[in-house]
Amino acid sequence: MNTGDTAFMMICAALVFFMTPGLAFFYGGLVRRKNVCNTIMACVAIMGLSVVMWTLFGYSLSFGGNHAGIIGDFRWFGLNGVGMEAGPYADSIPHLVFCAFQMMFAMITPALITGSLVGRMKFKALFLFVAIWSVIVYYPMAHMVWGEGGLLAAIGSVDFAGGDVVHISSGVSALVLAIILGKRRGYEVTTYRIHNIPFVVLGASLLWFGWFGFNAGSSLKADGLAAHAFMTSGISAASALLSWMLIDTLISKKTTLVGASTGLVVGLVAITPGAGFVPIWASFIIGALVSPICYFGVSLIKKKLKIDDALDAFGCHGIGGIWGGIATGLFGKSSVNSVAKWDGLVFGDYRLFLAQVLSIVITIAVAIVGTLICIGIVRIFTPLRVDPKEELVGLDASQHGENAYPSFNGFD
Numbered sequence: 001m002n003t004g005d006t007a008f009m010m011i012c013a014a015l016v017f018f019m020t021p022g023l024a025f026f027y028g029g030l031v032r033r034k035n036v037c038n039t040i041m042a043c044v045a046i047m048g049l050s051v052v053m054w055t056l057f058g059y060s061l062s063f064g065g066n067h068a069g070i071i072g073d074f075r076w077f078g079l080n081g082v083g084m085e086a087g088p089y090a091d092s093i094p095h096l097v098f099c100a101f102q103m104m105f106a107m108i109t110p111a112l113i114t115g116s117l118v119g120r121m122k123f124k125a126l127f128l129f130v131a132i133w134s135v136i137v138y139y140p141m142a143h144m145v146w147g148e149g150g151l152l153a154a155i156g157s158v159d160f161a162g163g164d165v166v167h168i169s170s171g172v173s174a175l176v177l178a179i180i181l182g183k184r185r186g187y188e189v190t191t192y193r194i195h196n197i198p199f200v201v202l203g204a205s206l207l208w209f210g211w212f213g214f215n216a217g218s219s220l221k222a223d224g225l226a227a228h229a230f231m232t233s234g235i236s237a238a239s240a241l242l243s244w245m246l247i248d249t250l251i252s253k254k255t256t257l258v259g260a261s262t263g264l265v266v267g268l269v270a271i272t273p274g275a276g277f278v279p280i281w282a283s284f285i286i287g288a289l290v291s292p293i294c295y296f297g298v299s300l301i302k303k304k305l306k307i308d309d310a311l312d313a314f315g316c317h318g319i320g321g322i323w324g325g326i327a328t329g330l331f332g333k334s335s336v337n338s339v340a341k342w343d344g345l346v347f348g349d350y351r352l353f354l355a356q357v358l359s360i361v362i363t364i365a366v367a368i369v370g371t372l373i374c375i376g377i378v379r380i381f382t383p384l385r386v387d388p389k390e391e392l393v394g395l396d397a398s399q400h401g402e403n404a405y406p407s408f409n410g411f412d
Helices: 003-030 033-063 095-116 123-146 163-181 197-219 224-252 257-271 280-304 313-331 351-381 388-393 395-400
Strands: none
Touching (some): 003 095, 003 197, 033 095, 123 163, 123 395, 197 224, 197 257, 257 280, 257 313, 313 351, 388 395
């Protein structure tokens, strides 16, 4: 046990917790005035639900025991047996601290999905969906990548802080949900104005701040690898921010604050799987390339495929996470982190690259099938979508009886 590592990991857990309110502001700023409370409430409700589920049985299913490399068991139900001593996953911090750190990941992941369905999903349907999705998709994914005997770890793929587990799983699920829910009323006819750009920047800044804990903390120690992940995260975010500004300048002749904020977020998404595996120089490339990949990916989804992924949950997290996973297979180096069994493709070895691609395909399959099952179960109890009148009034009033801006009487 090491007090320095313990203090560091508790701070990192608190930083990752801070990302969910950050996401609430990021998403809340992007939506229309009449849906702000509903969008933020989705994240706030998940903050409560995820902690209760994780401590009761989520942690045990993700990390306790092993069944076929896919799921754990109930040995640590209600955190029974998870105590102040070191656990099986980290030898220098209390088992409870590891559990708390992982809990924050189980909180932010389903919150990411909510960006694709703003303005049209019943709140109770969303709440139920998140509860079921955590069990069917998130806990098995966390086990497969990080758990004892996990399937994806066994094939040799690596995921430092959650490219597969967090971003691809939530991004793909968001896309499936957006397709099934259908477009918002007046999509392609109405111009959806972003109601509060300072909120977007505040949210993105909180996300960047928290992400240092997200990636550096995944080292599970206050050591050189944590410092390495901290630096690759900062570089990738900054490179992507500048890259998105360049695209904005070339295409629309103006840089935008929302574009810069989106750029820094996708830069963080892309470095997540490889933060503790790729050399420092690779993080410049990963960040610089993710912005054009996501920018044109978003246009393809919205303009060509006509899918209403409202706040680009798939465009940023799904596509950014897939690029990050592939980039880890290109640039990963076992000398940076010996958990990687092989070097990446640019160093002349193809095995890590193939393992990364296979793990991405499996993650996408789990997310699609899992989301369809969740939707089927939710529909037994409640319709997914609000009725047209409720949508027109806005979900703040129709779902919560609240108004983010009581003095505002116009339509927006």
